[in-house]
Amino acid sequence: MRKVKKKTNRKFILILITLFIVGLALLVRKQNNFDFILHKSENKKEATAPKFPNYDNTSTEAEDGLLEVTNPKSNLVLVNKERKLPNGYEPTDLVYPIVPLHGVNKAKTLMRKEAAHALEKLFERAEKDGIQLTPVSAYRSFDRQQSLYNYYIQIHGEEWTHSYSAVPGTSEHQTGLAMDVSSPKFGNKLEKEFGETKEGAWLADHAHEYGFVIRYPEDKVNITEYHYEPWHIRYIGIKYATYLYKKDLVLEEVMKPKKKKTH
Ligand SMILES: [Zn+2]
Numbered sequence: 403m404r405k406v407k408k409k410t411n412r413k414f415i416l417i418l419i420t421l422f423i424v425g426l427a428l429l430v431r432k433q434n435n436f437d438f439i440l441h442k443s444e445n446k447k448e449a450t451a452p453k454f455p456n457y458d459n460t461s462t463e464a465e466d467g468l469l470e471v472t473n474p475k476s477n478l479v480l481v482n483k484e485r486k487l488p489n490g491y492e493p494t495d496l497v498y499p500i501v502p503l504h505g506v507n508k509a510k511t512l513m514r515k516e517a518a519h520a521l522e523k524l525f526e527r528a529e530k531d532g533i534q535l536t537p538v539s540a541y542r543s544f545d546r547q548q549s550l551y552n553y554y555i556q557i558h559g560e561e562w563t564h565s566y567s568a569v570p571g572t573s574e575h576q577t578g579l580a581m582d583v584s585s586p587k588f589g590n591k592l593e594k595e596f597g598e599t600k601e602g603a604w605l606a607d608h609a610h611e612y613g614f615v616i617r618y619p620e621d622k623v624n625i626t627e628y629h630y631e632p633w634h635i636r637y638i639g640i641k642y643a644t645y646l647y648k649k650d651l652v653l654e655e656v657m658k659p660k661k662k663k664t665h
Contacts, residue, residue: 434561451649452641454478461485468572477516477639479577480653483627486571489544496541501525504536504586512541514578517613517637521581524612533604536590538633539582542575547592565629574617579637581614597632606632610647613640622652 455478461469480570481487498511499518502525513521521537528535530658542550548570554563567573574580584590585601596602597620606616614637636651638646646652 433510447642451656452645454642454653454656455480460657474577477579477637478653479579480640481568481574481577482654483569483572483574486569487544487576489571491571491576492543496578497513499525499537499540501537502529502534503535505588506536506538506590510539511537511542511581512578513581513637514541517579517581520613520637524609524614527608527612528601530603531608533601534586535601535605536584536586538584538590538592540575540580541578542573544570544576547571547573547576552604565627568648574634574636578615581635582631582633583635584633592631594630594632597630602632605635609635610643611640613643615635615643615646615651615652619652621650622655625654626652 429527447488454471455476457480457562460476460480461471464470464486470488471479471481471485474487475493479487491512495515496512497515497518498508499513499521501509501511501522512518525535525537547568551563551567551570555568558566568575582592582662583605584592584596585599588596588599597606605608609616614635617634617636618628618631619624620632623629635642646656
């Protein structure tokens with residue numbers, strides 16, 4: 403009688419151990435599957451490009467041979483050497499970002515509201531990282547761009563002016579979404595050596611985290627048709643800026659025209 407009971411107990415324990423092992427195996431398998439699913443969706447997220455507006459659907463032919471953009475108020479508006487803003491375009495929500503000026507003229511720091519707030523956050527983060535940045539020049543009206551352009555032509559000639567300055571109406575500064583950034587340490591100058599300074603390198607590494615891109619990178623000159631400008635940042639929004647940064651692309655590359663212009 404005693405012996406039988408002992409045998410039953412042993413059997414019971416054996417069954418318990420088996421159940422425990424099977425249970426553990428199932429749990430581990432489920433966990434792995436779960437990780438796999440998580441991993442898969444992360445990869446997918448990274449591979450999916452955010453939707454950029456189409457090059458052709460956001461412009462119409464203007465009389466002067468240029469394209470005129472139809473979405474001037476969009477954070478993703480694309481203006482370049484062949485795409486201009488509508489005549490007389492002026493953003494309606496320009497504000498002064500609250501950032502240290504380091505001696506520059508506040509009147510030149512106007513930006514559209516969302517971009518201005520993003521700039522404040524970018525500059526705050528820079529200060530935290532021990533980096534001092536200067537907001538040198540942001541919004542420029544059509545008229546201001548016009549007189550600057552004429553001045554450059556007088557001083558530097560047409561060739562220089564065409565590659566460094568925008569034809570009035572085609573400047574990103576007129577969108578209210580661009581800012582030329584320098585640093586007190588670099589004398590608040592806008593020169594390509596800024597890219598080699600600690601501040602310029604920091605800006606290139608972190609601008610996208612706050613929705614900005616270095617609009618005219620060194621290795622994209624043939625696409626943007628602008629010389630390297632490590633100081634010119636352009637607000638497009640965090641999701642889009644992060645995508646361009648990670649894929650090493652500029653706006654022109656993600657908004658390619660379907661048909662090549664023939665002129
Ligand atoms: Zn600029």
